[in-house]
Amino acid sequence: MAELGDLARIRSKNAGPFWLTIDLFCEPGSYARVAAIPTAAFAARLGSAGVKRFDLPDLQVVKLSLPRPEVQGSLRDRDMHGAGFAHLLTGMVVE
Known part of the structure; x- marks a missing residue:
């Protein structure tokens, strides 16, 4: 097991007055x-039921x-x- 912060660089940013974006830039091989x-695990951790997810495998990025x-x-x-x-x-446990 590892923490998400060890597997990816995590950056959150403003995406306008109504949305936030979190980018998970994965380390090589993760x-x-x-x-x-x-x-659903991301939504529970963030306390929001309205999480939208975008997987970008060519860039090794997961965007929330x-x-x-x-x-x-x-x-x-x-x-x-x-x-x-x-x-x-950051401290989310990943199997």
């Missing part, structure tokens, strides 16, 4: 393990998009650029 993680918990720039928005979401996946 794409198959990362791609085998069910979308999810609705922002608050509209960007609203009074309750605590993470304007979505940078904190990458940390939520």
Whole structure:
């Protein structure tokens, strides 16, 4: 077993006022393990039922998009650029 942060570089970013994007740039040889993680596991870890997933095997990347918990720039928005979401996946255990 390994943590996702050991298998991929994880970057989260703002994707507009309503969406966040998380990119998992897989280390050489780890794409198959990362791609085998069910979308439901990512959704549970991120606390969002609306996770969209895009697998890009030629680039060795798994891309996740999810609705922002608050509209960007609203009074309750605590993470304007979505940078904190990458940390939520770093310690995820991968078999």
